[in-house]
Amino acid sequence: MNKAKVIEIKRFAVHDGDGLRTTVFLKGCPLKCVWCHNPESIDFKPQVAYYENKCIDCGECVSVCPSGAHKIIPKGHIFERDLCVACGKCEKACLGEALKFYGKEMTVDELLPILLEDKDFYETSGGGVTLSGGECLCQADFCAELLKKLKEAGINTAVDTCGYVPKESIDKVLPYTDTFLYDIKAIDENVHMKCTGKSNRLILENIKYIDSLNKSIEVRIALTTNTEDASNGEFSVFFGLSSLKGE
Numbered sequence: 001m002n003k004a005k006v007i008e009i010k011r012f013a014v015h016d017g018d019g020l021r022t023t024v025f026l027k028g029c030p031l032k033c034v035w036c037h038n039p040e041s042i043d044f045k046p047q048v049a050y051y052e053n054k055c056i057d058c059g060e061c062v063s064v065c066p067s068g069a070h071k072i073i074p075k076g077h078i079f080e081r082d083l084c085v086a087c088g089k090c091e092k093a094c095l096g097e098a099l100k101f102y103g104k105e106m107t108v109d110e111l112l113p114i115l116l117e118d119k120d121f122y123e124t125s126g127g128g129v130t131l132s133g134g135e136c137l138c139q140a141d142f143c144a145e146l147l148k149k150l151k152e153a154g155i156n157t158a159v160d161t162c163g164y165v166p167k168e169s170i171d172k173v174l175p176y177t178d179t180f181l182y183d184i185k186a187i188d189e190n191v192h193m194k195c196t197g198k199s200n201r202l203i204l205e206n207i208k209y210i211d212s213l214n215k216s217i218e219v220r221i222a223l224t225t226n227t228e229d230a231s232n233g234e235f236s237v238f239f240g241l242s243s244l245k246g247e
């Protein structure tokens, strides 16, 4: 049974494909986009986020942490991240909801019933389930098993990918994916390097490959005020994602 590290399961998503969808965000990404709005999704390892403004200094985390990562000092609570071994206990104990554990390991059979809960909404809205991240195809075996079971249950499926994965990873999910939501961060290779830390050659090769198989692709592009911003790696104004649909 394949397992994946899950960041979040988002119900009633309306920006991750057609209709009402449940989006599953998996942890780990090969790119490091300068505008990344989900920084917790980049690292492949599980992580704990600490929201200092929510902390009420109750000390519950201190009593459950096996590695002494949490301490209460006269000035209040401190979190020594380097000591954390990612057991997840402090998130459950935290009374202020100041701690969030990203990267819970789940099997396909644990995830599937949660995703099927909203089947009626998918059917009435033309929606379904979207796998996203991070880069979900870095955990391609898990994605393939989950997507296969979703298709067997009659659910529309989408894969939101940055495309920076081996072609073999795409091949694994192709038979069970109705639509690819495909991020093109920049066409110019140098701009792409500056914005994401990686070349876009593999990404462009992969989208051509998917297109050659006549799969449905929705291209998503980042918008900036001007290309100077992009080439400088500065995104002081970022409007979001624009989509271009094609079948």
Ligand code: SF4
Pocket (backbone or CB within 6 Å): 048, 064, 065, 066, 067, 068, 069, 070, 083, 084, 085, 086, 087, 088, 089, 090, 091
């Ligand atoms: S996840 Fe576990 S090890 Fe890490 S800080 Fe929380 S309780 Fe401590």
Ligand code: SF4
Pocket (backbone or CB within 6 Å): 054, 055, 056, 057, 058, 059, 060, 061, 062, 070, 077, 093, 094, 095, 096, 097, 098, 099
């Ligand atoms: S359990 Fe949560 S609210 Fe309490 S001290 Fe720890 S981080 Fe702060």
